[in-house]
Amino acid sequence: MTRDDVPHDATALTDLLTRAATAVAAVPGDELLDDDVRRGRAARRRRTLGRLAGVGVVAVLGVGLSLALPRGTTAPAAAVPLVAFTGEDVTGFELEVVPEGWRVLTSHAGDLVLAAHDDDGARPGSFEGRIAIMLTEEQYLPGAPDDAVHVTAEGRDVLVFATTGTSPSQGVSVAQPDGSYLYVQVPAEVRWSDQQAAEFAVTVGVTPEAVVGVG
Amino acid sequence: MTRDDEFRAWTQQHRQGLVRTATLLTAGDGHTAEDVVQATLTRLYVAWPQVRLADDRSAYVRRALVNAFTDEMRARARRREDLRSEPPDGAVPLGAVDPDTLLLYDALRELPDRMRATVVLRYFHDLSVQDTARTLRCTQGTVKSQTARALDKLRDRLGPALGPPVVRSLPADAPPARPADRTTDHPTDGTALAAVPAPRSVA
Numbered sequence: 001m002t003r004d005d006v007p008h009d010a011t012a013l014t015d016l017l018t019r020a021a022t023a024v025a026a027v028p029g030d031e032l033l034d035d036d037v038r039r040g041r042a043a044r045r046r047r048t049l050g051r052l053a054g055v056g057v058v059a060v061l062g063v064g065l066s067l068a069l070p071r072g073t074t075a076p077a078a079a080v081p082l083v084a085f086t087g088e089d090v091t092g093f094e095l096e097v098v099p100e101g102w103r104v105l106t107s108h109a110g111d112l113v114l115a116a117h118d119d120d121g122a123r124p125g126s127f128e129g130r131i132a133i134m135l136t137e138e139q140y141l142p143g144a145p146d147d148a149v150h151v152t153a154e155g156r157d158v159l160v161f162a163t164t165g166t167s168p169s170q171g172v173s174v175a176q177p178d179g180s181y182l183y184v185q186v187p188a189e190v191r192w193s194d195q196q197a198a199e200f201a202v203t204v205g206v207t208p209e210a211v212v213g214v215g
Numbered sequence: 216m217t218r219d220d221e222f223r224a225w226t227q228q229h230r231q232g233l234v235r236t237a238t239l240l241t242a243g244d245g246h247t248a249e250d251v252v253q254a255t256l257t258r259l260y261v262a263w264p265q266v267r268l269a270d271d272r273s274a275y276v277r278r279a280l281v282n283a284f285t286d287e288m289r290a291r292a293r294r295r296e297d298l299r300s301e302p303p304d305g306a307v308p309l310g311a312v313d314p315d316t317l318l319l320y321d322a323l324r325e326l327p328d329r330m331r332a333t334v335v336l337r338y339f340h341d342l343s344v345q346d347t348a349r350t351l352r353c354t355q356g357t358v359k360s361q362t363a364r365a366l367d368k369l370r371d372r373l374g375p376a377l378g379p380p381v382v383r384s385l386p387a388d389a390p391p392a393r394p395a396d397r398t399t400d401h402p403t404d405g406t407a408l409a410a411v412p413a414p415r416s417v418a
Contacts, residue, residue: 009370009377010338016376017239017339020316024245026234028227036226037219039253040260047261089217177268205264207217 045084048096048203051154058082058097080190082200093133094205099190102131110134110211116189128167132185135210141181142171151198158198170194172201180212218263226256233280239335240284240328243312243320247287254283277340277350281332288328315376322372326365329353333361334369 028036052058058081082097092109105115106124114131115121148161156174163171168188173181184201186192192200233255237248258279259266269275323331329351336347337358344362348355370377 009366012377013334013366013369014338014341016315016319016373017335019313020243020319021235021239021339023312023316024231024235024238026231028230033223033226033230036230036253036256037223037260039257040222040263041219043257044261089219094218205218207221208267 045096049084052082052097052199052203079192079196082203092135092207092210094207096203096205097200099131099200105130108211109209110213127169127185127187129187129189131187131190132183133204134183134213135176135180135206136183136213138179138181140213141173141183149194151194153195153198153202156202158201160194160197170197172197174198174201174204176206182206218260221267222260222263229276230256233276236280236335236339237284239323239339240281240332242324242326242331243316247291251280251284251287254287255280258283274346274350277336278352281336281350284332285328318373318376322369325372326368330361330365330368333358334365337362 049058080099080101083100085095085098087095087098087104090104090107090112092107093112095104095112098104098114099116101117102114103117105113105119105121107113111132111134113124113127114133116129119130142163148159151158151160159173161171163169163185170186170188170192172184172186174184175181182201182204184197184204186197186200230252233252234248237251237255238245241247241251255276259276262279266272266275323334326334332351333347336342336350337344342350344355344358347358351358
């Protein structure tokens with residue numbers, strides 16, 4: 001159908017709608033944009049914490065679990081629960097939650113390191129006893145042993161395995177849409193199950209600024 | 216650039232377009248339109264990685280806006296059932312608006328929500344029947360029948376505002392009009408929702 005075939009009232013309706021829309025002056029100011037961002041961040045945090053509460057990984061459920069133990073029972077060392085991350089934005093990655101009492105130690109476009117509150121920050125290049133987060137290619141992922149497990153977290157397939165190294169830790173890899181892998185190394189100190197480690201890993205976002213490491 | 220930076224920059228560029236579309240969807244109810252836009256933007260922020268990777272970001276955003284509109288109207292309907300004494304929405308807090316626009320809003324307000332959305336998508340966003348059906352998650356047949364019924368109602372209500380001659384036999388699957396004197400079109404890239412002409416004076 002050519003333009004000449006378009007019925008007149010359709011043309012008139014389009015014009016009426018366009019005129020009405022054009023009369024709406026709604027150029028957003030800084031305050032309105034700030035509010036949009038704030039609402040988005042709050043909703044994202046609620047969603048993450050709500051999801052993690054469902055799998056028992058956030059702080060409030062950790063408390064509930066310990067209270068539910070029979071009197072006289074010695075509780076096993078509890079997993080460090082996750083709490084909302086309230087620090088400054090980090091480079092290359094997005095953090096929604098962190099282990100309770102943990103903080104960002106170093107942040108670069110290629111890697112992000114979290115440390116416990118009593119970590120004095122010595123040997124900043126070491127991942128021992130710390131959570132290391134990086135983006136890498138499949139060929140550079142630490143070799144996953146045969147007993148690596150596939151865990152589903154937020155509908156995503158996550159591979160979790162014990163790493164070989166000087167200190168015990170879990171290696172967690174999450175495939176990214178561009179073919180790279182988010183790799184998270186979790187130290188034994190946090191005492192997370194494979195499921196908990198995977199649930200944490202899928203909360204970590206990757207931004208376009210993240211640099212893919214090569215080893 | 217962080218998610219906040221990206222989102223803020225995108226919102227700065229597209230928010231006005233969202234508000235304009237939402238204002239048409241709500242038949243000129245500026246307050247509800249703002250609520251719909253806020254809900255849409257919140258959902259987009261939460262889903263930003265998917266928005267970032269979407270093959271057709273414009274279509275993704277349109278669906279988010281229509282979904283937020285549908286949810287908002289359902290919620291308002293429920294609230295009205297709970298609070299019968301609440302005054303109905305529908306005021307037009309738009310300042311000085313030309314008479315044709317007021318007439319248009321009155322006519323749009325008489326259409327059911329989904330029918331109004333069909334009209335806005337077909338005749339404001341210039342979407343095809345197929346794309347409108349995708350956005351509304353319904354069949355193309357539904358879009359055609361909703362369009363035909365909407366046009367009949369609008370013709371009856373608007374009369375001369377749609378301009379002579381009145382064509383009773385307008386096919387529902389006719390393409391949206393693309394008049395030569397429109398100052399812009401609605402592109403198919405991520406700018407579509409913002410792509411209406413610069414505001415004219417409403418004074």
